[in-house]
Amino acid sequence: MRGALLHAVGDDKLDIRDDFTLTPVGPADVRVRIRATGVCHSDLSVLSGVLPMPLPVIPGHEGAGEVVEVGDQVTTVEPGDHVIINWTPACGDCPNCVIGQPNLCMTYIMRSFAEARFRYDGDKAAFGMSGCGTWAEEIVVPWQGAVKVDPEVPFEAAALIGCGITTGVGAVLNTAKVRPGTTVAVVGCGGVGLSVIQGARLSGATTILAIDPLESKHELAKKVGATHACTPEGLGDAIGTLTGGQGFDYGFEVVGRSAAIMTAWQATRRGGDVIVVGAGAMDDKVPLSAFSLLFEGKNLLSSMYGGADVRRDFPRFAALYQAGRLDLDSLISSRIRLADLNEAVAALKSGEVLRQIVVFD
Numbered sequence: 001m002r003g004a005l006l007h008a009v010g011d012d013k014l015d016i017r018d019d020f021t022l023t024p025v026g027p028a029d030v031r032v033r034i035r036a037t038g039v040c041h042s043d044l045s046v047l048s049g050v051l052p053m054p055l056p057v058i059p060g061h062e063g064a065g066e067v068v069e070v071g072d073q074v075t076t077v078e079p080g081d082h083v084i085i086n087w088t089p090a091c092g093d094c095p096n097c098v099i100g101q102p103n104l105c106m107t108y109i110m111r112s113f114a115e116a117r118f119r120y121d122g123d124k125a126a127f128g129m130s131g132c133g134t135w136a137e138e139i140v141v142p143w144q145g146a147v148k149v150d151p152e153v154p155f156e157a158a159a160l161i162g163c164g165i166t167t168g169v170g171a172v173l174n175t176a177k178v179r180p181g182t183t184v185a186v187v188g189c190g191g192v193g194l195s196v197i198q199g200a201r202l203s204g205a206t207t208i209l210a211i212d213p214l215e216s217k218h219e220l221a222k223k224v225g226a227t228h229a230c231t232p233e234g235l236g237d238a239i240g241t242l243t244g245g246q247g248f249d250y251g252f253e254v255v256g257r258s259a260a261i262m263t264a265w266q267a268t269r270r271g272g273d274v275i276v277v278g279a280g281a282m283d284d285k286v287p288l289s290a291f292s293l294l295f296e297g298k299n300l301l302s303s304m305y306g307g308a309d310v311r312r313d314f315p316r317f318a319a320l321y322q323a324g325r326l327d328l329d330s331l332i333s334s335r336i337r338l339a340d341l342n343e344a345v346a347a348l349k350s351g352e353v354l355r356q357i358v359v360f361d
Contacts (some may be wrong), residue, residue, distance in 0.1 A: 001136060003120075004135040008056075009049035014345070022140050023117050025070070032063075036158070038191075040191070045279055050279070053127065053130075057133070061130045061163060062087075065155065066082055073143075084147050085141065086145045086314070087162070088105060089141065089145040090144055094107050102309050135341065149318050156328075156332060164192050167305055167308075168192040168277065171303035174306055179249075181206055183206065183248040184205045184209070184252065185250070188212060189211075190217075192254050197221055197225045209227070247272060249273070250273050257280055262288075265288070268298055271298065276301065336356055336357070340358075
């Protein structure tokens with residue numbers, strides 16, 4: 001089968017090849033034929049080494065497809081079902097799962113560093129990103145990693161729910177619990193940032209400011225729910241005009257850089273909530289003073305995978321899409337083929353595109 005392989009961090013090109021095979025399906029596993037997968041900034045972070053993965057690795061974690069085969073112990077899905085890939089399967093037994101934080105379960109993530117599900121060039125082992133590797137035609141995941149979805153939801157939209165939508169909308173609904181009538185600032189208007197904006201709109205926020213240095217992204221931000229938009233340089237004026245100089249009730253950072261976290265901090269009022277959504281580098285330090293942390297009274301929150309329980313949230317977001325309350329189609333910049341992935345990665349690096357979706361035949 002076909003797939004895209006990263007041999008080493010920093011490689012100029014992905015190795016797109018057609019000789020991949022999969023390890024056998026275990027009793028608690030599901031084999032999925034991928035029908036659509038996103039090209040996400042987290043994938044770029046694997047290519048650059050910001051998100052460490054075992055090598056060689058097939059990137060891709062935001063995907064949807066059709067169940068081909070299930071293990072003897074699997075009862076949640078069957079061949080022919082449409083599923084969304086969950087890149088953080090919850091084991092159900094670890095301390096995080098037991099206390100109701102399945103999005104923080106590390107059981108299968110850690111296992112994915114030791115289990116190479118792919119073979120190529122004879123019997124050479126290759127890993128899948130976060131145990132997935134959706135930049136391949138088929139994958140094998142634990143049953144918790146394949147969540148059934150209404151077959152009426154297009155695969156492209158379902159793929160977005162697998163990461164970007166759940167991360168962004170979930171950050172608003174699950175982590176921040178944004179209240180109706182409040183004010184929200186969103187730093188970064190990529191695919192996840194636009195999902196945060198949509199979540200704020202769903203929550204009933206009355207003022208939603210989109211902040212991005214690329215003015216070309218402002219129009220789409222307003223289309224999906226932002227009431228105002230500015231560049232980082234215009235933030236001070238926006239705070240004065242939109243909040244009377246007090247700052248916003250909620251500030252979301254959706255870039256993955258300390259500078260963006262500080263912009264969200266600046267945008268948020270005293271006593272407000274600052275929510276970190278972007279995946280940053282381990283050596284990128286946030287320059288907050290102990291004085292500010294205490295006396296400004298702001299709550300600094302992290303939102304890993306939108307604080308989601310995907311068993312609840314994947315179907316919920318799919319239903320919102322079907323009801324016309326979540327605009328997923330506008331987030332798709334283009335539909336491409338696997339052979340175009342190197343060009344797609346270069347386009348995403350430029351910052352001018354949102355979500356490119358790889359569509360498999």
